[in-house]
Amino acid sequence: MRTNDVMLQTATKVVTFIILMFAVHIFFAGHYTPGGGFVGGLLTASAIVLLMLAFDIPTIKKILPINYVVLTAVGLLIAIATASASIIFDVPFFTHAYDYFDLPLFGETSLHSALLFDIGVYLVVVGVTMTIIQTIGEDE
Amino acid sequence: MEIVMSVAIGLLFMAAVYLMLSKSLIRIIIGTGLLSHGAHLLLLTMGGLGGTAPPVVADGVSVSDYADPLPQALILTAIVISFAVTSFFLVLAYRAYQELGTDNMELLRGTEDYE
Amino acid sequence: MSNLVLFPVVIPLIFAAILMLFPKKLHMQRAVAIAGVVATLASALVLFSKVNSDGVQAVTLGSWPAPFGISMVSDMFSVLLVLSSTIVTLFVLFYSIPTIGMKREQSFYYPAVLFLMTGVNGAFTTGDIFNLFVFIEVLLMASYALIVHGGEKPQLRESIKYLLVNIISSALFVSAVAYLYSVTGTLNMADLAVKIPQIEAVGILTVIAVLFLVVFGFKAAIFPLYFWLPGSYFAPPMAILALFGALLTKVGVYAIMRTYTLFFTMNTGFTHELLAIIAILTILAGCVGALAYFDVKKIIIYNIIIAVGVILFGISQMNAAGIEGSIFYLVHDMLIKAALFLLVGILTVIFGTSDLRKMGGLIKSYPIFGWTFLVAAFGLAGIPPLSGFPGKLLIVQGGFEGTHFWGSLVILATSLLVLLSVVRIFIYAFWGEPVKIVPIDRKHYLSMFVPTAILVALTVVLGVGAELFMPFISDAGEVLLNPSLYIDAVLKE
Numbered sequence: 001m002r003t004n005d006v007m008l009q010t011a012t013k014v015v016t017f018i019i020l021m022f023a024v025h026i027f028f029a030g031h032y033t034p035g036g037g038f039v040g041g042l043l044t045a046s047a048i049v050l051l052m053l054a055f056d057i058p059t060i061k062k063i064l065p066i067n068y069v070v071l072t073a074v075g076l077l078i079a080i081a082t083a084s085a086s087i088i089f090d091v092p093f094f095t096h097a098y099d100y101f102d103l104p105l106f107g108e109t110s111l112h113s114a115l116l117f118d119i120g121v122y123l124v125v126v127g128v129t130m131t132i133i134q135t136i137g138e139d140e
Numbered sequence: 141m142e143i144v145m146s147v148a149i150g151l152l153f154m155a156a157v158y159l160m161l162s163k164s165l166i167r168i169i170i171g172t173g174l175l176s177h178g179a180h181l182l183l184l185t186m187g188g189l190g191g192t193a194p195p196v197v198a199d200g201v202s203v204s205d206y207a208d209p210l211p212q213a214l215i216l217t218a219i220v221i222s223f224a225v226t227s228f229f230l231v232l233a234y235r236a237y238q239e240l241g242t243d244n245m246e247l248l249r250g251t252e253d254y255e
Numbered sequence: 256m257s258n259l260v261l262f263p264v265v266i267p268l269i270f271a272a273i274l275m276l277f278p279k280k281l282h283m284q285r286a287v288a289i290a291g292v293v294a295t296l297a298s299a300l301v302l303f304s305k306v307n308s309d310g311v312q313a314v315t316l317g318s319w320p321a322p323f324g325i326s327m328v329s330d331m332f333s334v335l336l337v338l339s340s341t342i343v344t345l346f347v348l349f350y351s352i353p354t355i356g357m358k359r360e361q362s363f364y365y366p367a368v369l370f371l372m373t374g375v376n377g378a379f380t381t382g383d384i385f386n387l388f389v390f391i392e393v394l395l396m397a398s399y400a401l402i403v404h405g406g407e408k409p410q411l412r413e414s415i416k417y418l419l420v421n422i423i424s425s426a427l428f429v430s431a432v433a434y435l436y437s438v439t440g441t442l443n444m445a446d447l448a449v450k451i452p453q454i455e456a457v458g459i460l461t462v463i464a465v466l467f468l469v470v471f472g473f474k475a476a477i478f479p480l481y482f483w484l485p486g487s488y489f490a491p492p493m494a495i496l497a498l499f500g501a502l503l504t505k506v507g508v509y510a511i512m513r514t515y516t517l518f519f520t521m522n523t524g525f526t527h528e529l530l531a532i533i534a535i536l537t538i539l540a541g542c543v544g545a546l547a548y549f550d551v552k553k554i555i556i557y558n559i560i561i562a563v564g565v566i567l568f569g570i571s572q573m574n575a576a577g578i579e580g581s582i583f584y585l586v587h588d589m590l591i592k593a594a595l596f597l598l599v600g601i602l603t604v605i606f607g608t609s610d611l612r613k614m615g616g617l618i619k620s621y622p623i624f625g626w627t628f629l630v631a632a633f634g635l636a637g638i639p640p641l642s643g644f645p646g647k648l649l650i651v652q653g654g655f656e657g658t659h660f661w662g663s664l665v666i667l668a669t670s671l672l673v674l675l676s677v678v679r680i681f682i683y684a685f686w687g688e689p690v691k692i693v694p695i696d697r698k699h700y701l702s703m704f705v706p707t708a709i710l711v712a713l714t715v716v717l718g719v720g721a722e723l724f725m726p727f728i729s730d731a732g733e734v735l736l737n738p739s740l741y742i743d744a745v746l747k748e
Contacts, residue, residue, distance in 0.1 A: 038220060069363075073275035080269055087258045093265075093327075095318040132227045136234055160423075165415070172422045179429035186437035211436070214385055218429050221392045225425070228399055229418055235403075236411040248412050 005054060012054035019047040027122060031110070037118035041125025048126075049133055057137060068130040075123025082117040145185040152178035165233045165243035172229065176222035180215040187211025259305060260312050260329045262298035263337050264377045267291055271369035279361050285352055288365035292345045295372065299338045306334045307727070311734060311744035313382065321746045322446040328382035328745055331731035332582060336379045336509060339586045342713070343501045343593040344372050349706035350597050351494035353699055354604070359405050359492075367404065371397035371498065378506045382745055384435065384442045387510060388428050391474065395421050398503060401495045402487065413490035420483040424473035431466040438463065445745035448518040448738045457521050464519040464526045468511065468533075475507025477567065478536040481560050485544065488556050493600030496552070500559050501593035505585060508563055512570050512581065516735040523573060531571035531659050537564030542669050545676035549611045551599045551684075554676050555592070558635065561673055562588045568662050569650035577653025579732040583721075584646030586728075590714045591635050591642065595677070597707040598628050602684055604703070607693045611680060616689030624704060625685040631711045632681055634718060636674035642718030645725075 023043035030036025052060050086095040098112040152174050159171030193207040237243050270291025277283055306312055306329055315324040329337075348368065355364060374394025381387050399421075403414040436442055438459055439450045454460060469480070476484040484504075488496055511530075519526060541560030548554055566588065569581030601624065603609045605617065618625040630641070637643030647670065654663030717724060734740050 069278070070276055073272045076272035076275075077269070080265065080272065084265060084269075090258075092314045092316055092318050092324075093258050093261050094316040128224070129227075132231055135231055160419075168419065172419065172426075175423065175426045176429070179426040179433070182430050183433040183436075186433035188437070210442075211433075214432070214436075217385070217389060221389070221425075222422075224396065225392070225399075225418075225422060228396070229422070232399075232403060232411070232414060232418065235406060236415055239406065239408055239411050248415065 008054045012050055016047045016051055019043055019050070023047065027118070030118060031112060031115065037121030038125055041122045042129065044122070044126050045129035045133070048130060052133075052137065057134070066130075068127045068134065070127075072124050072127030072131065075120045075125075075127055077120070078123065079117050079120025082113060082120065085113070141189050142185060145181060145189070149178050149181050149185065152181065163245045165237070165245060165248075168245070169226065169229050169233060173222070173226055176218070176226075180218050180222075183215050183218065184211050187214070257305070257312050257314055259298070259302050260314050260327045260380060263295050263302065263341065264327075264373055264380055266295045266298055267369040267372040267376070270294070271366040271373065274366040274369065275363065278363055278366075281357065281360060284360060284365050288369065289345070289348055291369055292341065292348055292372070295376070296338075296341045296345060299334065299341050299376075302329060303334050303338055306331055307730070311740060313745045313747070315745075322441055322443045325386045326382035326443055326445065326745050327380050328445070328741065329380055330734040330741060330744070331727060332512075332734060333379045333509075335582070335586055335727060335731055336505070336589075337376050339589045340375050340379070340502050340505070341372070343589055343710075344368065344498065346706045346710045347494055347498050347501075347593060347597070350497070350600070350703060353702040354600065355492060355494050356405075362404070363400070364404060367397050367400045368498065370394075371401065371502070373397075375502050375506055379509060382444045384444060384447070384514075385432055388425070388432060391428075391506060391510075392425065394503070394506065395425070398499065401498070402491050404491065404495065407490075410490045413487045416483060417487040420473060420487075424470055427466065427473075428470045431463060431470050434459075434463050434466065443745070444513070444517055445742045448742050449746070451518045451521055454521075460519070461522045461525055464515075464522070465529065467514055467519070468526070468530065471507045471510040471514070472533075473507070474504065475511060475563050475567075476504050476537075476560050477533050477563060478540050481537065481540065481563075484560065485553060485556050488559075489552055493552075493596060493603065496556075497593045497596035497600070500556065500596050501589045504559055504563055505589055508566050508585065511567060512585075512735070515570060516573070516578065517738050517741060520573075520738075527571045527573055530567055531662055534564045534566075534568035534571055535662050535665050537561075537567070538665060538669050539564075542672045542676075546672060551602055551609050551611060551680055554611075554680060555595050555599055558595070558673065558676065559592060561669065562592070565647065565650060565666055568659070568666060569646075569653055572650075572653040572657035572659065574653050574656050575729075575732060575736060576649045576656055578735050579728050580646050580649025580651075580653055582646075582731050582735075583724075583728050584643070584650060587634075587642040587646050587714065587717060590710060590717065591631060594631050594707060594710040594714060595635060597703075597710065598624075598631055599680070601700075601703050601707065602628075602680075604695065605692050606684070606690070611683040614684040614690065615687035616685070617692070618685040619689060620692070623708075625681070627704075627708055627711050628685070629678075629681055630715065632674070632677035634711075634714050635677055637670055638674070640719050640721075642714045642721070644718060645721040 023040045026035040026043060027037060027040030083094045086093055096113045098110060100108055100110050103109045156171045156175035156178060159167045159174065187210060188208050270287060274284060274287055311328065311330040313326055313328045315321050315326045317324055371394050374390050374397055377390035378387055378394060381390055399414065399418055402417055403410050432442065438454065439447055441447055441450055451460060472480045488499055515530065538561050541557050541564060544557030545554050545561065566581045566584050569577040569584065606614045634641035634643050637647040651663040651666055654660055
């Protein structure tokens with residue numbers, strides 16, 4: 001029997017985007033304040049899980065045709081590459097570079113290579129969480 | 141504050157041991173979750189509770205009223221690890237339940253392939 | 256400042272991530288995995304020669320000053336273990352190509368092996384006790400994935416227990432780290448070695464030392480914490496079992512060796528005495544198991560426990576002979592255990608069973624295999640000039656020089672039991688009436704036998720050429736005996 005989930009589906013269409021926006025905010029906030037790739041990744045994963053709950057997994061797979069294992073691998077590679085870049089500059093592993101730039105619109109902004117590392121972490125977290133949930137969720 | 145934390149940690153460990161000694165697999169998993177929470181709280185408490193002091197040494201902050209940030213970094217790492225392990229355990233328990241048809245540890249003793 | 260220390264840790268990680276991109280392409284998976292291990296081996300060799308010429312290498316991550324950042328340290332001891340674990344992984348990889356099965360190969364078997372290698376090499380290299388926890392968790396995650404890999408019923412059942420035991424020991428690890436941090440205020444191993452002698456509360460430090468012994472004891476399978484090992488290691492296929500038997504318990508042993516020589520030396524009268532007693536009990540418990548079973552896998556699994564006891568006994572003596580013996584025996588044991596598991600794996604393929612009583616008469620059809628097995632068995636028991644002998648000799652000598660001559664006597668006596676337990680396999684499987692064997696074609700047999708035979712040959716080289724390797728072993732022992740060498744390298748400037 002199909003339950004009536006109009007409420008959930010309607011709410012989800014709005015809430016998902018709010019969660020995703022908040023995930024982006026938390027991700028960038030991690031630079032100086034609480035937040036970062038891990039939390040941002042979990043929030044993104046929770047948005048996708050909400051979509052999967054409201055609709056169903058095949059539909060979501062059609063909308064987001066992402067292979068989450070590959071996403072994890074790409075995230076890992078980005079993270080390792082950022083950390084390994086220090087090898088080229090002959091400074092200890094994981095040494096980060098940062099500086100202040102005058103960007104249009106943003107004004108003076110500090111850019112940090114840790115952000116690249118965090119993008120890797122973000123992708124790994126989304127990938128791993130979604131892989132786990134799909135493994136359990138796929139068979140009824 | 142340390143006393144309150146110690147009691148809380150003790151209660152968590154107690155509940156964890158109780159749950160892990162039961163026969164149902166899902167209770168055991170909840171028990172392991174509580175056990176790692178207890179260990180994380182212990183790490184936080186043992187590193188010294190800084191109260192409301194900032195974890196950075198800036199101008200105007202003397203070293204005496206500064207919260208040690210290291211325990212927080214440590215438990216963050218430990219939480220991530222226990223998150224990963226617990227989710228792996230849940231997937232494993234689910235697969236095992238599907239394949240073996242039971243979540244009763246009594247029935248999972250399994251020595252039929254040994255002598 | 257040299258990032259070279261990190262190469263054996265980072266290279267397998269990169270290759271594992273690359274392998275996850277194309278799980279279904281069989282030939283690419285094999286080629287890239289082997290390329291990754293070979294690259295790791297090359298970097299480990301370069302690191303080895305660097306450590307050999309320039310002494311202890313250390314790098315602190317993120318350009319932080321030494322006690323605050325995470326230090327990675329490579330001394331002779333750790334680089335020897337990195338080298339031998341990489342060699343073992345390479346040969347196990349060659350062995351798993353014909354045996355592990357296509358289905359497993361296509362579902363992330365090779366990435367898991369490389370992640371395991373990242374964890375093992377990292378645990379051997381790290382100079383920070385919390386980072387050791389992280390690397391042990393990395394290798395445990397990989398081992399969880401490998402132990403259920405394929406998802407057969409006994410594997411699922413045993414991996415639940417394996418996981419549970421390791422989660423409990425990890426929680427204890429975090430608690431032990433918490434206590435250590437609250438007492439000393441540091442987690443950097445070199446800094447701990449400086450701070451611990453200055454602390455007067457020896458009692459609480461002894462408690463922490465014993466707690467760490469329990470934590471690492473779970474991993475190393477010491478008495479009475481080895482209960483999980485025989486069941487869990489029995490479940491996975493032979494290639495994975497060889498990897499586990501050769502590497503996983505050794506990480507626990509390494510952690511005990513490192514902590515008990517570098518900084519938990521404030522109350523040796525209690526802690527090292529306890530270690531010696533536990534080591535002897537571990538040997539005895541392992542012997543009982545090794546003699547009691549008629550299953551070839553079980554016999555070798557219990558031999559892991561015996562070896563752990565022997566190595567720890569050498570360390571508990573805290574003298575040059577004992578420690579050098581332990582290091583030699585540790586390297587020998589990694590190679591010989593992997594070789595024996597692979598040999599036993601071929602046996603079970605040939606007979607289609609792992610029950611000794613259903614085997615017999617193989618020497619006629621597979622003579623070379625039989626004699627190779629006998630050489631490996633003699634090597635395990637420590638018959639001169641094979642590789643088990645020099646290590647055991649030094650450990651026994653250490654016991655006689657120290658206060659535990661009775662321990663040395665037990666080790667000598669149990670060597671005979673070890674010999675009996677493996678020669679029993681030889682007698683049952685190779686002598687006697689030939690029984691029906693599973694026909695396997697020549698090519699398949701050779702693809703299993705060649706990597707195994709090379710591994711056995713390596714152990715023979717290690718034994719016969721012991722004189723050649725001894726300078727490195729005593730180099731490694733010197734760092735363990737003189738913590739100041741280690742401390743100076745990490746906390747330099």
